[in-house]
Amino acid sequence: MDSLPVELLRLVFSHCDPQSVRSLRTLTRILADVGYDYLLSPQFTAVSWRNDIDRLHSIALHDRLRGSITSICIFLGELSYYDARSTSWFQHFVTPPEQLSEIMGTAMHEFDRIERGRKAVGPLHLRADDLREACSALPNLKDLEVTFTQFPLKNEFLREVFDYPSCRKLDRPQTYNNLDAIIQALHGVPLSTFKVDRLPLEVFRLPSHRSQWFTHAQSFNSLSVLDLTLDPSGLQGPGSSFRAMIGLGRILQLATGLSYLKLAFHPYSNQSSKFAVSFRELFWNFAYPHLTDLVLEGISCEEEDLKEFLARHGATLERLRLGGRGLAKPFEVSLGGICLFEGTFRSLFTGLRTKLPKLEKMHLEGIFECEHHDLPSHEAYNFYPLTNERWEPVPRPKWVRSSRKTISCLPFERYVLCGGPYPGNALSQQHY
Template sequence: MEALPVELLRLIYSYCDPPSTKVLREVNSTLANVGYEYLLSPSFTCLSYRNDIDRLHNIALHHQLRGSIETVVINLSDLDDYDARHAAYGRHFLQLPEDRSDVLSAAFVEFEKIKLGRKSLAQFHTRRDDLREALSSLPNLKHVEVTFTQCPLDNQILREVYEVPGCRRMNRSAAYQNLEAIIFALHSVRLSSFSIDRFPLEIFKIPDQRRHWFLHAQSFASLSRLNLTIDPSGLQGPAAAVKAVNGLGYLLQLPKNLQQLKLAFHPYNSWDSKFVLNFREMLNGFRYNQLTDLALEGISCEEEDLRDFLVLHAATLTRLRLGGRGLAKPFSASTGGVHLHEGTFKSPVHRAAGQDVKAGTDTSGRHIRMRAPGFSSHESYNFYPLTDESWEPLPRPGWVRASRKTISCQPFEEYILVGGVYPGTLLAQQDD
């Protein structure tokens, strides 16, 4: 095998699992050198209770390993111990007491290890210089994800608990500092995609934090995909909201070549409420010239404002998702709908699709999807999704109930694609 071309050796490695890769590298020096790039997964997960910054730093300074990392996931999620234990008990209430006790005890022993690990390490934000050196030394790093909501352990009980929004805990002061450290570390990195799940919006009303983000968010300029799930529950009063949204608008205008944008609002202080948003004021007419995919969730806006924003991007927009699961519990109806506090949905979807309203025909040939609940004073629909976040077909979810009047969004998709009678009119007549 030592005499085989490097290309064939790499092909062999591409079919090996991690244990096989390690064994194959021990055969001879040639296989050992070729196998370096297959030792590591292209995705590196950094957990706050492990010394992962040092591990990432060592990889980044290793000339044969650093090229392997393409994605860095930074998991800063935490649980409220009291709520988590009660939620876990409720999910397993029907089990035999002795079985339930064994299962839950084993799960929370793992959780205690997380807490001990956090106490033994320096806080995440104090390592920002090491993190910056590590991230800037990864030549193939293109994707960074930050989450405060995903379970950090491969444990079924804890994964179930993390699905309940009320069990998630965020120390907002620590979150500011950790996010500040992350954006500082990304200052010189050219990313293709960036996402934050549970970004505290009030960070943009704090002068020092605001200046810090504006100074170091230059990596946003190269983005083609941006996914922001925002928590506005820390805002106090309309003035703070206006200033924070203004800062968010500045950030959103940095990636001028953005192709995929998801903007979701998850208010943890009121799970089913919607965040009032005005695209005109936030973006001041700014346009993404290459935007193809747009997802909006958990917002309340005006028909005219939403319509103008969609029409502005109609030349390139190919897929549109309105709404989402929001902060719904696993078996509850969705809460992340789009609410129009003025107008109806008929005009925005017509104009976004580029249709000739009178002829009722699709003149654009574009495929636009609507998902999850949308509400207004005139129309109210509780859709269930047909596709997942990657636009792949999705079976009917378990939370769909006839009593919730959940319906397929297929009639609206057909209306956008081929025209005809607006389905909202027919649905309204059925409810009368």
């Protein structure tokens, strides 16, 4: 193989798994040299119970390895022991006792190992300097994800209970500091993608923490994808919410080059509620000149306010998703829909037909409802998902039953894209 051109050797290495790469590098000096660039996966995973920040720091300071890393995923989620234990008994109540005892024993052993590691390593913000130095030294770093809702290990028992929002634990003050450390580390890094799947909304109200974001999120102007799922359950009263949303709006307006934006609100204190959003306060007259994809989930708003915000992106918007799973448990209907406390969906969708001429796809998921229950114009729908956020078809969920009156959004999508009679009056009475 030494006689092959370097380009062919690289092609061979690009099709090898990590173990094969290591084996090939032991054969000859040339293979060892060419294979150096394939030792590491371009996706780096950091969990809170290992010294992964030390490992990332070492990679970033290595002349040949630092160019390998293109994305970082930081897992910060924690499992609530007592909630997980009670939930797991409910999930497996028909499992034979001996088998259940063995399964739970294995899961508890894994849980104890993780907690011991977490205590030994300490919180992420204690390694803020190393993380900042590492991120600034990775020349090809483009994507960063922070997740609190995923479980990165193979233990199916723990993965199942982690799907239940009530089993996820969040130390809010520690989370503020950890997120501060991450946003500081990104200062000056030209990211393309930034994602957080549980961002406490009060971060943008608390002066010391919001100033960190205002200072270090200036590099968001390079982003093309911004995916934020916000947890408003730490806010106290309308004044607190207003200040937090103003701070969030300031951050959102830094990302001027976005082509994809997702804003979801997951209120862990009341998982079926919708968070009141004013797009006028959040964005004023700001618009994203290149926005092609927009996802809005779990909000309560005015029809005209939402319609006006969407219309500002009519020249570029191609794909629109309203609603989502929200904080629904695996067996529940989707909870992350849209509530209109003023206006109707008929008026909203009719207006979008003319205001979004470039729109190619629209998807609705969750409970859509108007608040004026006593008026003839009241509308309420329960949409089940047809595609995921990558627009890939998904199988019909097992929780779709006629008793839940769940329906497909396809008639509404056709109405917005192609016109015809409004499907709402008929579908609101149908059972699917």
